[in-house]
Amino acid sequence: MKKEISYKEIPLFENINEADLNQLFPCLRSYRRKYRRGENIVPEQDSLKYVGVVMSGLVQMFKDDIWGNHVMIGFMEPGELVGESFALQRDIESYMTFQAVKDTEILFLSAANIIHNCSRQCSFHGTIIQNLFRLLGQKNLRLMEKIEVSSKGTLRDKILAYLSMMAQKQNSRYIESPLSRTDLADYLCANRSAMTRELAAMKEEGILDYDKNTYIIKK
Secondary structure, three states: OOOOOOHHHOHHHOOOOHHHHHHHHHHOOOEEEEEOOOOEOOOOOOOOOEEEEEEEOOEEEEEEOOOOOEEEEEEEOOOOEEOHHHHOOOOOOOOEEEEEOOOEEEEEEEHHHHHOOOOOOOHHHHHHHHHHHHHHHHHHHHHHHHHHHHOOOOHHHHHHHHHHHHHHHHOOOEEEOOOOHHHHHHHOOOOHHHHHHHHHHHHHOOOEEEEOOEEEEOO
């Protein structure tokens, strides 16, 4: 799992130097907060008005139904955004839950202050707006990937679709999954025992090998 990253590694701050960030953060009413494993990610102020940036740890996004069941929609690693889609909309109620999978730190930025230039009309403020909307497009692709994996007809196909997606992202057949075995089962909307049996069967057939959260695609 990635450790805490520096500001220069965060896509939202691409093409903005550290000196400009020091001026930008007060304009965006930024603050950082740490969460323990299992804690829900909720800003100290209006939960729909702040965009979060994962600085360290791992965050999962769940959709709750009326019976209280959780379905994992996606996960966010260091450098990725949390809650931006809801923060940028007006008068919307979110049924999503964001939860820290491990000890996590989030940088919060006021959404309204991001999308509206301050009185100084700083050029780097315009840059962060461009970066934000580019990242919104990328998040939509992540959700499309989730739909693609979930739409597979069999559990084996779901597992292989997920591993194929991760292999393409990491450009390797040796895959480091950010998800534990239990979390992966949630992501695939599958029973953990059934998924473990399917992984064992594919290992026996020589399709893949694995150890904890690392996988090797052989075929």
